[in-house]
Amino acid sequence: MRQRAPFVNIPTPRDAAAVEAQLGRPPRGLNAVAHRCPCGNPDVVETLPRLPDGTPFPTTYYLTCPRAASAIGTLEADGVMKEMTARLGDDPELAAAYRAAHEDYLARRDALGPLPGFPSAGGMPDRVKCLHVLVAHSLAAGPGVNPLGDEALAMLPEWWRKGPCVSADAAPEAAR
Template identity: 65%
Template sequence: MTAPGERVREPVTPEEHELVARQLGRPPRAVRAVAHRCPCGQPDVVQTSPWLEDGTPFPTLYYLTCPRATAAASRLESTGRMREWQDALGTDAELAAGYRAAHEAYLAERDALGELPTRATAGGMPDRVKCLHALAGHALAAGPGVNPVGDRAVAEMGEWWAAGPCALREEGQ
């Protein structure tokens, strides 16, 4: 078993599927695997299929599920971080190159599961910073150093897990 807070690719158990549903407040769609666990031990990122159950294309490979992590990413978005990091892509060649490499890695991994009709990606990669939730999810799932903008988001999101598990297991589980 992988230690909490580390990259994982584990099939989602029925109990985890229910836990993710409680995190999201709705049934999760097209979940393939737990892609990352927060230090509290619960899934905080899931890997999804490139196609929803009804056949609709779904370009978001990694989905941030923990409501506390989601709230932390939303707070960053509200402070203008996306605009700052978008501007940095135009002035920092190393950041832009790393972000483009993250985009290519993301597409390769998603395409290995099934190619979509377009090359759409999540988070605005490679030219825009559009969704810190998607970028943080990718950074957590891929590990440090793969997505530099996602890494920045994760670093600034703080310790969303510090208050303990965000979704308690229901009795009998």
């Protein structure tokens, strides 16, 4: 069963090393581990609204697991985003729930530091632009917060089934 309960914890050096190995570069603006894969590695991190150099970074929840990201890329290539966006125009209840997800995302981001003038992420609240962000939000916030993120998450295979996507021990020494 997938772990989807909301929690946030301060990343350990091992977490930072795992995220670096997942991304192939050091993480930027890393604030917390927002969700852990059943394998134990972080799969969603919470990033600060501004990078250390002050650059705005509106993606609060960043999906880091390359296996999950690849599976989501397949959904995007299969046209899932277009279908979901069309449903937003036809289903007022879904559109209202998605708008509430947008408000939740902004509130969580603003709690870390306001980022005036920047939209939320993933195309919220009017369209679906990035399933990676929506799934990351669903994993970080828990079920029932982002309906389209929850739908996309339910379409994914069990990306952790083959074991961890990376080993924190394989990350560059500087990350440890």
